[in-house]
Amino acid sequence: MTNIPDDVRVEARATVERISVSKFKATCTEVLQRVNKTREAVLVTRYGVPIAEVSPAPHQKRGSSWRGSMIGTGSILGDIVSPASSEDDWHAATQGT
Numbered sequence: 853m854t855n856i857p858d859d860v861r862v863e864a865r866a867t868v869e870r871i872s873v874s875k876f877k878a879t880c881t882e883v884l885q886r887v888n889k890t891r892e893a894v895l896v897t898r899y900g901v902p903i904a905e906v907s908p909a910p911h912q913k914r915g916s917s918w919r920g921s922m923i924g925t926g927s928i929l930g931d932i933v934s935p936a937s938s939e940d941d942w943h944a945a946t947q948g949t
Contacts, residue, residue: 870894872898
């Protein structure tokens with residue numbers, strides 16, 4: 853892994869919008885919506901020193917519907933054809949004993 857000096861990183865991020873932590877706190881929702889819409893990161897600073905970067909989340913592929921989303925995830929364990937209990941158990945249940 854190559855070490856990159858801090859001054860190179862700052863120059864590489866010169867196009868990133870900077871916002872003070874106090875302004876970010878006051879306008880957090882708007883900043884998050886703008887980052888999501890423009891897909892451009894925002895650098896949050898305290899006294900001019902970067903403390904956090906708000907970047908857009910990766911796009912999630914969404915299906916057209918939730919129906920069918922579990923296809924292929926189930927498995928059959930054991931016998932699904934035979935009765936779960938014996939016929940005698942059914943007679944006992946109907947007699948009220």
